[in-house]
Amino acid sequence: MSSFRAIRIDKDANSSTAAYVEMSEKDLMPGDVELDVTHSAINYKDGLAVTGKGPVVRRFPMIPGVDLAGRVTHSAHGDFRPGDIVVATGCGLGESHYGGFAQKARVNGDWLVRLPDSLTPARAMTIGTAGLTAMLCVLALERHGLSPADGLSVVTGATGGVGSFAVALLASAGWRVAAVTGHAAEAEYLHSLGAGEIILRESLASPGKPLQTQRFAAGIDTVGGVTLANLLAQTQFDGAIAACGNVGGMDLPTTVAPFILRGVSLLGVESIRPRIALRRAAWVRIATDIDPAMIDSMMEIIPFDEALERASTIVTGKIRGRVVIEISHA
Known part of the structure; x- marks a missing residue:
């Protein structure tokens, strides 16, 4: 043609x-x-x-x-x-x-x-950039040495494209997942993806202290801004947050306290550059870890x-x- x-x-x-x-x-x-x-x-x-x-x-x-x-x-x-x-x-x-x-x-x-043989082109496009980004976040947390045995994980923007896949991928990898959403009515959907706990967005939306009660061993943040600052303040010793979005703003109103007093790490994740070996590894994991029925839904x-x-x-x-x-x- x-x-x-x-x-x-x-x-x-x-x-x-x-x-x-x-x-x-x-x-x-x-x-x-x-x-x-x-x-x-x-x-x-x-x-x-x-x-x-x-x-x-x-x-x-x-x-x-x-x-x-x-x-x-x-x-x-x-x-x-x-x-x-x-x-x-x-x-x-x-x-x-x-x-x-x-x-x-x-x-x-x-x-x-x-x-991968187990993925059809239609399913691959359902996953797309959103699912790939979520998988890259999971891989970043794993490279940092974190595992489900370390404690609770958290995902912000959990009903969005990246957030939904992040919840499903973390749950599939064995993590207990707390999903953050602004819509309480979405709880059933998030539980179906594997979330064990629902956190309302409002609880993380207002500025808080640089160090707060430790709750999370790991997290995937799609929001940025004040929400990310609060996640960092609530991350436990040697934990990490993988950040990949900024719908809540480009600013990060925090201090060095979580990093130098608790050893918290902020892992930046982007999905634009080719980095072909990493992409191939991510798609293999996606094909293995995501239930095809969930993709179809x-x-x-x-x-x-x-x-x-x-x-x-x-x-x-x-x-x-x-x-x-x-x-x-x-």
Whole structure:
């Protein structure tokens, strides 16, 4: 197929516009692996890109879609050959390099991971950047030497994408998990993921003392700000918090007290850089540790024809769970 269908964002002097277009394979950006994209997913970043409500796109024109899965059709990379089923997340996709909202992609092979046999492309896209980030946080805590025997773990923003996967992954690894949420009605959902205790967000939302009663051996924080400061103040000796989000603000209103008086560690986690060996290890663990039935319960599959409209709605909070795009090549 020399031409393919895509959602493309174009920009003029005043605004950006997203629309379905026909493109040629010669329009694809440089890379050593070409693939037929079979699935993508709608992330909040994609909604910002499509609507122009956030500075996500770094060059125009751009094909959005920060996550993609597909079948390799041509490879000049030693790790891949035609027919391989692969997944890519982050790495500038949908921001500075054409992403997953298209039938075709050409990417750097160092961004790709061969999908474990136990994961379908649709399930991989349900996991996507959110699940990968959560797994990278779990691996960071493990590299720090922490284990379930050390005590209680905590996850903030627990009903969000990263938070939900973090609860499930920690519980699967044997941790007792306290899930922090602003919605008491979500308790049943969080218990179904493996949370043993529910903490209301309000209890961590106000500034507190630099050192508070020790509660947590480990944590995954998706919020930042005052919430993270309180987690650090409540972390026990030699514990650690893996931080990967900032919806609560970029500032961290704390002191050195937790670090120098209790030996607490703050572990920064990002999921943008390739770091292919770490990504491969993370996807293997994800495939092993997450119950497929739980993945399926979070998944809604839509056809490519509905992707543009649905991507526009995520910024208004009208999407629940994970919306996976099935991209037909008929």
